[in-house]
Amino acid sequence: MPFSLWQPTAAAAASPGARPAIDLRQQFAAMSDQALDWGQAHWLQIVIAAGMAVAVYLLLNLLRGWGVVLCRRGHGSANWFGILGQAISKTGQFFILTTAARLVVGYATPPPFLNALVLGLFTIAAVFQGAVWLREIVFGIIEHRTQSRAPGDPADGQALVSALSVIRLLISIVLFAVASVVVLGNLGINVTGLVAGLGVGGIAIGLAAQGIFADLFAALAILIDRPFGIGDSISYDKGSGSGTVESIGLKSTRIRAGSGEQRVIANKNLLNFEILNTTRRTLNTFKFEFVLDHATSPDLIPQLPAIFREAVESEGFVLKHGGLNGFSATGLSYDVEFASTERDFPADARDKVAAAVLRRLREHEISFAYPTQINLVVDKSKPEARIPLRQHVLAD
Structure with a gap:
């Protein structure tokens, strides 16, 4: 409850409308x-x-x-x-x-x-x-x-x-x-x-500073929840933007894109996107898709998964899938999907696996299907054969 050090005098209490002078000395x-x-x-x-x-x-x-x-x-x-x-x-x-x-x-x-x-x-x-x-x-x-x-x-x-x-x-x-x-x-x-x-x-x-406060608390959410950190490679906005995080500020995050430019994105807007942190993945995968010729021997088709596995594992990677996907208009549709044993592939991993697969296909005389286009050309230099009028009449 409110308190007061000064107690009102009897005169002041009797006349609340008056304002008597208080003698501080007294x-x-x-x-x-x-x-x-x-x-x-x-x-x-x-x-x-x-x-x-x-x-x-x-x-x-x-x-x-x-x-x-x-x-x-x-x-x-x-x-x-x-x-x-x-x-x-x-x-x-x-x-x-x-x-x-x-x-x-x-x-x-x-x-x-x-x-x-x-x-x-x-x-x-x-x-x-x-x-x-x-x-x-x-x-x-x-x-x-x-x-x-x-x-x-x-x-x-x-x-x-x-x-x-x-x-x-x-x-x-x-x-x-x-x-x-x-x-x-x-x-x-x-x-x-x-x-x-x-x-x-x-x-x-x-209301005036709601944008600043939104970015400030978004920065705190990034620093506490840690969806990414400085030095992480991320992609956002469904892959339309990507790069390496350079700094996380109170209002914005700076990302260095692969093409060299620096992108400055408000923290609130960045958290509204789905963020893919590629630095924190435990492994990486890659897939080759190709089409083999229809002339491939049916006896070789059951052997192809083992051939693909041998080719991938010979280069030190793990086969995820290697086999037939179905028939296509040009041939037999295949894919070879393989994974790294570490967080990412070496720079020449795709080249080595592609060479290993191609080498084993040639060893078994298996060729790729090539789309073929046939053009029919009419030679107009020769006169066009005409049916005599009499034959037209007889035909009718």
């Missing part, structure tokens, strides 16, 4: 007299309460030191020990002092103005300390999830630091704005207009 003198009388009447309770406050202060500092130990045990914010320890280690001395005073002030039965002062200071300290704790926990969780997936690439680390710095700034602004509103409300200030103004301003800023 107020201060009255509070001094109350404090002096309180100290003389309750000196024993004050001494005991002070001792209890010192004990509470030392205990809270001990807990704060325990948080620092947890933080060191977790080596920063990389794990849950670190997150908890980081939050506890951010406990401020002002909050510890006001907490100790708030816990023991009731035992000494202080005057109303002193009780209100302690309550007010504790409320301010508690609200802002809660904002600090919440900020550290939220940021620690984000950092924990990010660092658990981030590689050791220095460029990736720099992009991650930049993104997390902006996120931390936004979280701090939001939390401390809420804390300020709560403190002002507890001080008895009407914050309805302030909240409305902040809401309208936040909506206006959000």
Whole structure:
């Protein structure tokens, strides 16, 4: 509930419409007299309460030191020990002092103005300390999830630091704005207009910068989820774009295409595409398609899968499929699909496999089918044979 250090006089209470001048000297003198009388009447309770406050202060500092130990045990914010320890280690001395005073002030039965002062200071300290704790926990969780997936690439680390710095700034602004509103409300200030103004301003800023925020959170999603990293070869937009990732920024990602140009794509737009990361594949496959002549001996057709397997494995690759697909207009349709034993093929892999297949087909006198086109040419130099009229008549 709202509190106030200054108690209204009887005249002010009797006439709420009036605004009497408050003599600060008289107020201060009255509070001094109350404090002096309180100290003389309750000196024993004050001494005991002070001792209890010192004990509470030392205990809270001990807990704060325990948080620092947890933080060191977790080596920063990389794990849950670190997150908890980081939050506890951010406990401020002002909050510890006001907490100790708030816990023991009731035992000494202080005057109303002193009780209100302690309550007010504790409320301010508690609200802002809660904002600090919440900020550290939220940021620690984000950092924990990010660092658990981030590689050791220095460029990736720099992009991650930049993104997390902006996120931390936004979280701090939001939390401390809420804390300020709560403190002002507890001080008895009407914050309805302030909240409305902040809401309208936040909506206006959000609408104006929605593209920037969308790309910023998309960059954070890339760095946390890691669909690709710097140096990865990717293709996107159903294969219409491809290249090597050079950098991941807060707003855009830069990709070096195979033709040499650099493409700058907004992070939000890039995540809307289906991304194929060719760097992270475990193997690669390739397929030769060809047509053999219809004159191929039927006795050789059952032997061709073994022939293709021998040709592929002789070059150190794995046959996925090698055999007949069906009949075509020009011959027998075949394919030979083979896979690499590593992430990708050597540069001359296709040439070697093609040569091995061709060599074995020639050993068995098997030829490829060639599309044949027959053109019929009419020789117009010779006169056209005509049937005599009499024969036409007889035929009819």
